[in-house]
Amino acid sequence: MRIEITADAARFRSLTEPFLLRDPLRHTVITTGIANHLTGMQVDADRSRFLSVHDDDATVIGAAMRAAGHGVYLGELPAGSIAAVADAIAEVASDVDDVEGATDDATEFAEHWGERHGVGYREEYSTRLYRLAQLNFPIAAGSPRRATESDVGLCVDWAEAMRRESGMPPPSLTTIAIRKRIATGRWWLWERDGVPVSLAAHQVPVFGWSRIGPVYTPPEHRGNGYASILTAQVCRTLRGQNLNVCLFADLANSTANSIYRTIGFEPVRDFVYYQFTSATIKP
Structure with missing residues (x-):
């Protein structure tokens, strides 16, 4: 077994594409990360590192990454x-501060990292990966529209509010990153009476898949079905482009998980996020 690490996203893609294509849903975060680097969406891309695991005959049998500003x-x-x-x-x-992955793998990584570096780790959140099966379209008052340049400030504020509520650590999406994504037409707002009441976005399509996220409704607008119908609207748009659709949901958010199942999403796999701590403790 041989491990190779590169800062070159294009080289990483050429090395790992056959491997990633075997299960593009499982690797949606990595394939999206590669695409963001190659299309200029990733801020501080030169700080990112991509890892591939090779068998004795040089066949790629594993992959991981550390995107700039994020953990492993x-x-x-x-x-x-x-x-x-x-x-x-x-x-x-x-200087890695965190790791995320399928539950067993991320736990093993955190245990080994903690022992090697004399640090502890704690679970910050866990998520469930869903794939869209039969789309069910709900009903709610209002209408969708794509976000525009004038919505950047609102989208930044809502993305940060979502990060705080979910317990995700900084950094979140920056203003520059959100502005770039809005310019591609991938961020949507649901409006009622001309007022934005919910946000949903999707990632760059890769290997026939596009991932929904973030999805956020401010507390004062919840309970009206806005996130449900906007997510369904984005899904319908993606399906119209012959794309498969997936998303992650915070397992602690029972409302979100219920919404996605009602729309037609089916669970695939669970993931966990560990934050490393200065104290030598374990969860």
Whole structure:
């Protein structure tokens, strides 16, 4: 087994594309990350690192990444490789503060990282990956529209509010990042009586998939079905482009999980996010 780390997103894509194509849904975060780097959507892209695991015949059998401003994200990795992957990342990014991945893999990574670096770790949140099956379209008052340049400030504020409510650590999407994404037409607002009441966006389509997120409704507008119908609207738009649709939902948010199931999303896999701590403790 050999591990290779590169800062070159194009090289990483050329190395790993056949592997990622085997299960593009499982690797939606990594494939989206690559696309964001190659299309100029990733801020501070030169700080990112991409890791591939190779078999003895050079075949790629695993992948992970650390996008700039974020922690380690684990793709599918071969059995017995987690410790070696953590050690390889430590050689190029010893300041890692967190890890996210499928529950068993992320837990093993956190345990090894904690032992090697003398730190603890705690679970900040866990998510469930869903894929859209049969789309069910709800009813709610109002209408959708794509966000525009004039909505950047509102979208930044709502994205940050969502981050705080969910317990996700900083950094969140920056103003520059959100402005770029709005310019592509991938951020939507639901309006009622001319007032924005909900937000939903989708990621750049890759390998036939597009991932919904973020989705946010301010507390004063909740309970009216706005997030449900706007998410369904975005899904219908993507389906009209012959794309498959997926999303992540915070497992602690029972309302969101219920909404997505009602719309027609089916669960696929659970993921967990660990934050490393200065104290030598474990969860």
